[in-house]
Amino acid sequence: MTPLQAFFAGDFATWRASAHPAPPLWLFVHVPKTAGSSLAAEIATDVAPYRSLHIDHLDRSRPALARYDTVVEQALEEFEKAPFRFASGHVQQRQVARLVQGVPGTRLFTMLRDPAARLVSDYLYQRSEMHPLAEEVRRRIQDFDAFLDLPGQRNRAARHLVPKPILDAQDAAAAIAHIEANYAFLGLQESYALGFRALTALLGAPRAPAARLRVNAAAAAERAEIAARLSDPALAARIAEANGLDLAIYRYFGARWDAIARRLESWLDGLG
Numbered sequence: 001m002t003p004l005q006a007f008f009a010g011d012f013a014t015w016r017a018s019a020h021p022a023p024p025l026w027l028f029v030h031v032p033k034t035a036g037s038s039l040a041a042e043i044a045t046d047v048a049p050y051r052s053l054h055i056d057h058l059d060r061s062r063p064a065l066a067r068y069d070t071v072v073e074q075a076l077e078e079f080e081k082a083p084f085r086f087a088s089g090h091v092q093q094r095q096v097a098r099l100v101q102g103v104p105g106t107r108l109f110t111m112l113r114d115p116a117a118r119l120v121s122d123y124l125y126q127r128s129e130m131h132p133l134a135e136e137v138r139r140r141i142q143d144f145d146a147f148l149d150l151p152g153q154r155n156r157a158a159r160h161l162v163p164k165p166i167l168d169a170q171d172a173a174a175a176i177a178h179i180e181a182n183y184a185f186l187g188l189q190e191s192y193a194l195g196f197r198a199l200t201a202l203l204g205a206p207r208a209p210a211a212r213l214r215v216n217a218a219a220a221a222e223r224a225e226i227a228a229r230l231s232d233p234a235l236a237a238r239i240a241e242a243n244g245l246d247l248a249i250y251r252y253f254g255a256r257w258d259a260i261a262r263r264l265e266s267w268l269d270g271l272g
Contacts, residue, residue: 003184007198008256012267019184019202023107025079026203028088029096031157033121034111035189039196040088042210047203049082051075053089068095076102092160093167109185109199111192112157112253115246116239120226122156123147144226148242155245172248179249188257197268206268 001009003018026047030036044050053075055067072095075087079102091099100106113121126147127138141147158167161183162175179186185202187195196209229235240247 002181004180004186007185008253008260010260010263012264016202019107022085023105024083024085025099025103025106026086027091027096027099027106027108028086029108029110029160030088030090031110031112031118031160032090033118033125034113034157035192036088036111038209039111039199042196043088043199043203044086046200047086049084049086051078051084051087053087053091053095065092065094068092069098071095072098072102075099079103090160093163096160097163107184108182109187109202110161110183111187111189111195112250113189114254115157115243115250116230116236118156119148119153119239119243120144120223120230122153123226124223144229148238154242156243157249158245161249167245170245172245172252175245175249176252179253186253188254190254191257191261194261194265194268198264201268201271206271 001011001014003015006012006018007015026043028036028040028043030040040050040052053068053071055064055071057064059067068089068091071089072091076099078084087099096108100108123141123144127141141150147153155167155170158175162178166174166178185195185199187199193209197206200206230239
């Protein structure tokens with residue numbers, strides 16, 4: 001049984017023991033718009049030194065994926081000289097695999113969010129002043145419907161979490177098996193506070209979250225307008241068709257979270 005399987009089986013003691021001794025590196029695979037900025041900021045204070053795997057979005061010389069490859073190689077070179085204990089970024093699976101290869105024993109964790117809600121949040125963020133390319137995005141993507149048509153926005157979570165052959169095959173069973181085999185923790189934004197307590201228990205000592213970063217409050221009206229549209233069966237079906245793998249992953253782990261939430265909270269309370 002893998003650590004994540006033990007966690008969802010309710011064997012929290014075995015799951016927590018799997019993190020000891022501490023691994024050489026904890027890697028947070030940050031799926032965009034899953035409360036990850038807040039999570040990374042807080043965990044970085046607990047598990048230092050920290051390395052952000054961040055690219056310059058204004059650098060248009062190469063595709064973003066290639067720039068992330070370079071950032072990862074640079075991080076591995078730095079790790080050899082001065083090891084860091086925690087790293088995070090919007091790395092996709094090929095960069096995750098490279099980091100695990102470069103630092104054997106690396107442990108992974110991630111967060112998921114309802115795919116429709118994640119899409120809405122990502123759309124609004126990319127058009128907001130918080131995003132360095134907002135002006136270009138607003139010019140190129142007229143509305144939420146156009147955003148849904150972008151190939152790079154389909155199954156966005158799976159692009160970060162599972163190998164490309166699984167993504168291309170839309171193989172939900174293989175995707176779930178890969179995540180269960182390779183991740184030490186998987187949380188849900190919808191259960192953020194409980195998940196944060198569980199993750200910090202795994203890393204050392206449980207505590208409640210405090211930070212809330214990169215909140216796009218200015219888009220509240222537009223968010224409400226799009227959220228109302230999500231009740232339209234035609235739009236819901238369109239999102240589901242383009243994001244079937246993400247939906248399958250989210251529904252599977254969402255059900256697992258529902259099954260253990262009460263027992264997990266009681267166990268965490270017992271840790272003090």
